[in-house]
Amino acid sequence: MFVQELHIEMTRNCTLYCEHCLRGEKECINIGKNTIDNIFKDVTSVSNLLLTGGEPLIAVQELEYLIDVLRTREINVGYIQIITNGTIMSARVLRILKELKSLARLNIVVSSDIFHLLELERLGLKDLRDKNLQILKELFNAIEYGSDYKKTSEVELSYCGRAETLTKERLAEINKQSNFEFTITDGVRTMRQPTTYFSGGYVIGYIPVDVNGNIVSYGQSFKEEDIEAEKSGININELGFRGAVRKFTDYLDKVDVIAARFTL
Numbered sequence: 001m002f003v004q005e006l007h008i009e010m011t012r013n014c015t016l017y018c019e020h021c022l023r024g025e026k027e028c029i030n031i032g033k034n035t036i037d038n039i040f041k042d043v044t045s046v047s048n049l050l051l052t053g054g055e056p057l058i059a060v061q062e063l064e065y066l067i068d069v070l071r072t073r074e075i076n077v078g079y080i081q082i083i084t085n086g087t088i089m090s091a092r093v094l095r096i097l098k099e100l101k102s103l104a105r106l107n108i109v110v111s112s113d114i115f116h117l118l119e120l121e122r123l124g125l126k127d128l129r130d131k132n133l134q135i136l137k138e139l140f141n142a143i144e145y146g147s148d149y150k151k152t153s154e155v156e157l158s159y160c161g162r163a164e165t166l167t168k169e170r171l172a173e174i175n176k177q178s179n180f181e182f183t184i185t186d187g188v189r190t191m192r193q194p195t196t197y198f199s200g201g202y203v204i205g206y207i208p209v210d211v212n213g214n215i216v217s218y219g220q221s222f223k224e225e226d227i228e229a230e231k232s233g234i235n236i237n238e239l240g241f242r243g244a245v246r247k248f249t250d251y252l253d254k255v256d257v258i259a260a261r262f263t264l
């Protein structure tokens, strides 16, 4: 079975507490090996594999297990993207990144917007993060925020992070503290779950799998994911990946899911 965009939430744990965090309160839960097994019992080919969290590099055992499954089952993966805040580094983590790079084209996205930088400074982790970035730059072909990175580089260090509850007043304070001016628009911006189609063994669109094996809408907080999962009952470990995807695409047709709410 081919999946165009497979997003896997490796953990809900994180090393930071960014005030703009879309995911909400962290939880000490990593993805189960059974979920990884059940995904790749059915999936044989993925165009883009996105590994998210929390901070995915916390879940070293699960990442190693995922690599093992991808390798032994000869899963065909075009592109792997991992989003990290850059605070985790060890020989084991570097081995994992090298292994991912050996499996597919790799993009390590380091969250480096102003909100993450403020949080790193607050916790006294900025120097550590900068040293880690230096190591990544030396070991991988990194370009800092290059616009045509996909053509020229295997690895990009880029920006990510979205404001969910940030107030204008707090933003004004943040702008005073930094050289960078971050601007916002009034009102609430919402983004709908991109449509996902499933037919004849091909999934075109997004399949976001949460840490508990639920297929949930794209870009929500952990709490919202759990509420949706309870309502929709689309769990890979209960229905199998194929069965869960079928139910998910039916579900998207019936409900008006709003994912990723931005209150600015």
Ligand code: SF4
Pocket (backbone or CB within 6 Å): 014, 015, 016, 017, 018, 020, 021, 022, 023, 024, 053, 054, 055, 085, 111, 116, 161
């Ligand atoms: S924005 Fe990212 S790095 Fe910051 S607390 Fe949330 S998950 Fe962690």
